Amino acid sequence: MNDHDVAIEVRDLFKIFGPQSERVFPLLKQGKSKEDILDKTGCTVGINNASFKVHRREVFVVMGLSGSGKSTVIRCLNRLINPTRGQVLVGGNDVMKMDRDELVKLRRAKMSMVFQHFGLLPHRTVQANVEYGLEVSKVDKGERAQKAADALELVGLKGYEHSYPSELSGGMQQRVGLARALANDPEILLMDEAFSALDPLIRTQMQDELLELQGRMHKTIVFITHDLDEALKLGDRIAIMKAGAVVQIGSPEEILTRPANEYVRNFVQNVDRTKVITASSIMRKAPVITIPKDGPRVAVRAMEKLGSSSIFVVDAERHLQGLLTIDDAIELEKKQGGKVESRMLSEVYVTTVDTPISSLLATALGAKFPLAVTNQEQKLVGIIDRATVMAEVLENGGENEPTPLEEYQKALAEDDQPEEEKAVASS
Ligand SMILES: Nc1ncnc2c1ncn2[C@@H]1O[C@H](COP(=O)(O)OP(=O)(O)OP(=O)(O)O)[C@@H](O)[C@H]1O
Ligand SMILES: [Mg+2]
Numbered sequence: 001m002n003d004h005d006v007a008i009e010v011r012d013l014f015k016i017f018g019p020q021s022e023r024v025f026p027l028l029k030q031g032k033s034k035e036d037i038l039d040k041t042g043c044t045v046g047i048n049n050a051s052f053k054v055h056r057r058e059v060f061v062v063m064g065l066s067g068s069g070k071s072t073v074i075r076c077l078n079r080l081i082n083p084t085r086g087q088v089l090v091g092g093n094d095v096m097k098m099d100r101d102e103l104v105k106l107r108r109a110k111m112s113m114v115f116q117h118f119g120l121l122p123h124r125t126v127q128a129n130v131e132y133g134l135e136v137s138k139v140d141k142g143e144r145a146q147k148a149a150d151a152l153e154l155v156g157l158k159g160y161e162h163s164y165p166s167e168l169s170g171g172m173q174q175r176v177g178l179a180r181a182l183a184n185d186p187e188i189l190l191m192d193e194a195f196s197a198l199d200p201l202i203r204t205q206m207q208d209e210l211l212e213l214q215g216r217m218h219k220t221i222v223f224i225t226h227d228l229d230e231a232l233k234l235g236d237r238i239a240i241m242k243a244g245a246v247v248q249i250g251s252p253e254e255i256l257t258r259p260a261n262e263y264v265r266n267f268v269q270n271v272d273r274t275k276v277i278t279a280s281s282i283m284r285k286a287p288v289i290t291i292p293k294d295g296p297r298v299a300v301r302a303m304e305k306l307g308s309s310s311i312f313v314v315d316a317e318r319h320l321q322g323l324l325t326i327d328d329a330i331e332l333e334k335k336q337g338g339k340v341e342s343r344m345l346s347e348v349y350v351t352t353v354d355t356p357i358s359s360l361l362a363t364a365l366g367a368k369f370p371l372a373v374t375n376q377e378q379k380l381v382g383i384i385d386r387a388t389v390m391a392e393v394l395e396n397g398g399e400n401e402p403t404p405l406e407e408y409q410k411a412l413a414e415d416d417q418p419e420e421e422k423a424v425a426s427s
Contacts, residue, residue, distance in 0.1 A: 013086030018043030048244035061235030111188035112181035274358035283382030296332035364389035
C-alpha cells in the first residue's frame with residue numbers, strides 16, 4: 001500500500017478517561033484489564049493501543065460491543081476528543097499538531113460527520129440545515145444554495161427544501177444529515193451508528209442507498225456499527241474492537257472465515273456465511289488447454305492425467321473459450337487435423353470471483369460440469385466443482401434459517417410425493 005492511498009492512519013492510540021491518566025499506562029503494560037484499572041484508578045480505558053490505516057475510497061467499518069471504544073476512536077479522528085497518547089494522521093498530516101484554525105478547516109472541509117440522532121436544527125428548514133456548515137464557513141449565499149440543492153438531490157430529497165425536520169420521517173431526516181455532510185464535498189465521511197436509530201426496513205434501504213452513492217462518489221467512509229450484518233454489507237474492511245483494543249482487521253470474508261479469537265467468533269457464529277463467502281474462496285486451480293496451441297491429443301492426455309471428464313479451453317491470454325469433454329476430445333483425436341474449436345462447448349456455466357456462494361447453488365445443481373470462475377477481464381482464474389458448492393452451503397448456512405439447499409430439498413421432496421399421499425398427509 002502506497003502512502004498516497006492511505007486516507008487516515010492511527011498509530012498506537014490511547015484514550016484514558018479520568019484523572020491522572022498517566023498512572024494507567026504501567027497497569028496496561030502489565031496486562032491489567034479495563035475493569036481492574038477502573039477499580040484501582042477510577043480511570044476508564046476508552047482506547048487501548050489502537051493502530052489501523054483507512055485506505056482512500058474504502059468503507060472502513062469499526063464494529064464492537066457497546067463500550068468497546070468505537071465512538072471514542074471516530075471522535076479522535078477529528079479531535080472532538082483529544083487522545084491521551086498516539087498519533088492520528090489525516091492525509092499525512094498529524095491532527096495532534098494542528099492549531100484551532102487548521103482543526104476547524106479539517107472538520108469543515110476535509111471530513112464531515114453524520115450522527116446517530118441526525119443532529120438537525122429543528123427551527124431551520126431542510127435547505128437551511130444543509131447550508132449550515134457552508135454558512136459557518138462563510139460560503140456566499142448563491143453558492144451555498146446551489147451546493148445544498150445538489151446535495152439534497154444526491155440523497156433523493158429534492159422537493160423537500162422548505163420542510164422542517166419534524167415533518168420528515170426518520171429515514172428522511174437522516175438523509176438530510178447525510179446531505180449536510182456531503183454539501184462541502186468532503187473527502188472523508190465519519191458515520192457513527194448513522195443508521196442505528198432507523199426502523200429495520202428503512203435502515204436496509206439507507207444502506208443500499210449509501211452503497212449506491214458510494215459507487216458514484218468514492219469517498220473515504222469510516223462507518224461505525226455494532227450490527228454485524230450492516231458491517232458485512234457496507235464494509236470493504238472491518239476493524240473489530242474489544243475493550244478499547246482493535247482485535248482484528250480484515251475483509252468481511254476474512255473476518256468470517258478466519259476469526260482471530262473467541263470474541264470475534266462469537267460475533268460471527270450466527271451469520272449465514274454463504275452470503276458473504278465468495279466463489280474465490282472455494283475455487284481451485286483450473287487445469288486448461290490453450291488454443292490454438294494445444295490440440296485434441298494434449299486435451300486427452302491432460303484429462304487422463306487429471307482423471308476428469310472435461311477440461312476448460314482458454315486462449316493465450318487465458319480468456320475463457322469453452323469446454324471440451326473427454327468423449328469429444330477422443331473423437332477429435334481420431335480425425336486427422338480435428339480442431340478443438342469444432343467440438344468445444346461454448347455454453348458453460350461461468351461465475352465471477354466475487355459471487356457469494358449462496359447464489360451459486362442453483363447453477364451448481366443444474367450444471368453437468370464444473371463452474372468456471374472468471375475475473376473482471378473475463379479471464380479464467382479457477383473452477384468450482386458442484387459438490388464443493390453443495391458441501392459449503394450445507395456446512396455454512398445460518399443455523400436458524402434453513403439453507404438454500406435445505407429449502408430446495410424440501411421443495412423437491414414435496415413435489416415427489418404422490419398425489420394420494422399428499423391428500424392423506426394433509427387430512
Ligand atoms: N466522556 C467520557 N468520560 C468517561 N468515560 C467515557 C467517556 N466517553 C466514553 N467513555 C468510556 O469509554 C469507553 C468507550 O466508550 P465509547 O462511547 O467509545 O463506546 P462505543 O463502542 O461507542 O459504545 P456504544 O456502542 O454504546 O456507542 C466506555 O467504557 C465508556 O464508558
Ligand atoms: Mg458509540
